Amino acid sequence: MNTTTPPRLTSLSHGGGCGCKIAPGVLSEILKSTAAMPIPPQLLVGIETADDAAVYQLNDEQALIATTDFFMPIVDDPYDFGRIAATNAISDVYAMGGTPIMALALVGMPINVLPAATIGRILEGGQSVCREAGIPIAGGHTIDSVEPIYGLVALGLVHPSRVRRNADARAGDRLVLGKPLGVGVYSAALKKEQLDAEGYAHMIANTTKLNTPGPALAQLPGVHALTDVTGFGLAGHALELARGANCRVKLDWSAVPLLPGVRELASQGFVTGASGRNWQGYGSEVQLGASVGELERALLTDPQTSGGLLVSCDAASVPDVLAVFRRHGFDDAAEIGEILPAGQGARLLVD
Template sequence: MTHPAPSTPPSGNKPAEPRLTSLSHGGGCGCKIAPGVLSSILKGTSAMPIPKELLVGIETADDAAVYQLNDEQALIATTDFFMPIVDNPFDFGRIAATNAISDVYAMGGTPIMALALVGMPIAVLSVETIGQILEGGASVCRAAGIPIAGGHTIDSVEPIYGLVALGLVHPSRVKKNASARLGDKLVLGKPIGVGILSAALKKNNLDAAGYAQMMAVTTQLNTPGPLLAALPGVHAMTDVTGFALAGHALEMARGAGLTATLDWRRVPLLPGARDLALAGNITGASGRNWAAYGAEVALPADFAAVDQALLSDPQTSGGLLVSCAPEAVDAVLAVFRDLGFGDACEVGEITAATAGAKLVLR
């Protein structure tokens, strides 16, 4: 199997550049610090006074900070950046920008501008390649209708690209990841399996069709966010990224003091993801995720190891996970489908808290 070529061809006598993914120890949201390690780090930070205008901070590991400006507007602020998940520089930029802007949509907001965060090994990558990465990000910002209004650059050992994304939302429409209610249904906007496909790409095991699938899902802006936030039955939202479907469903359950129950048979998978996982194309981040939160997950006795790997598979620019009243499911699905998210489907529900697991698979 083959993967699409990276790259910028060498000019003159300049040596060929290395594959972008060969320069990173982990790609995309798989670069995230493992949940358990991150929790330990944050426990050591000093508590700061929280102003009443700060509607969302670090309390529940939500997707972005939200600060109320006035009765009609709240500012959403977030940042996301990572090392290459693909070798094509333009595509890397597109994925990273889409992923960063997603956090604004996940809070129910509309993006207004971005700042670029750029760290590049200047002695290794050409100016042309770095320019393609930035242009890929800029193309996504244009699609989202926002400018890149500035940023910061450094010379770094590994290529790093991402955005600070800012957005606006009405204070009454902020959708936290911690406000799910008992009896809510869970709707997932995109299929999972991005980490599996990216692992296959790095091993030269992903064909052109698989790469196209991966690009389609990772560069699709989560534009349903503001429309979903306006629906009266939508109570909570988050986007599924580096901590995988399991990790982000757990955050939702913990924040609400309830349990998330997933019907695994209904969870949409990227075509070929399960077969690639069976063939050994699994990221190291998947195992780190499971080590951090597996004790909080109750699996059926016959749950296959490959399905566990998919459940903890880190997603880059993944879909929105929506917790809504049962009577709002049809409206939620209609919003998704009207905006081109044909794989969106109901995948579970919010159930009563239990003494043990916070996430139950059935």
């Protein structure tokens, strides 16, 4: 019998969670030629605005949401890794205003390194989240991989009139963020075994909380745009809103919610490499106020795994948006900024 202790999951991955994403500048270069593909009229949302999912209209009452997300381990516990990856993948359906209907599992595992029991726990974690979301895992695909990889293809439905893109923000809108920031900082500390039990508990609670307010938010007439904050950080996904609507975004940094202890951990140097790559990719479009220093910049670009919904809505709808979040248990949701008309200079202003 083999009694060798299996390696830490995070030791097998060169980057964990949504910090695995290709840097935004590199991704833009890779994808720049794909926009020339023919687009059928039924494709309501494609790749043109870097939205969270594709949306294809089936009939007058239904549109299909299709998305996929997978990554290497962000934590060492296999069950928690599966839960986080599944929550993150399903989030993109909610971010389009839709309701998930089923998922397919994407599994790549180093089968000569990880015991079958460990791999099984990863899959069990993903299944537990799909049960919570009320959907089956109806199939999938597995490969023998050098690094552990797990995620889902997630499918959902939405009424065509309730699709909420990331490109439809309007000047004068307010921005509301559903979850606090800091998952990347937590993951950097965890990888160096410097995250305590309380911090780990906050990390798991945040990353396994399904973004269920999405469909209810999409039913509010004053909600114009929706996205979720993931690997490009708050700054990167706010910039996607700005570019898509040809507007500018202004963030009030003092209003942005943070996970407990994140500021202190970041000040000790627990910052992911993806944070720096994010800034390299889009920093030229960001103007930081005098009170926003290097620490704040690291948190603005911190890659979020299974992050919160970012809502652009008219000012009168802010109380209703916050009420939806509260009903679903998102007590940290906060108004964090506004959409400004197009102008000269940076697209994202942070004060």
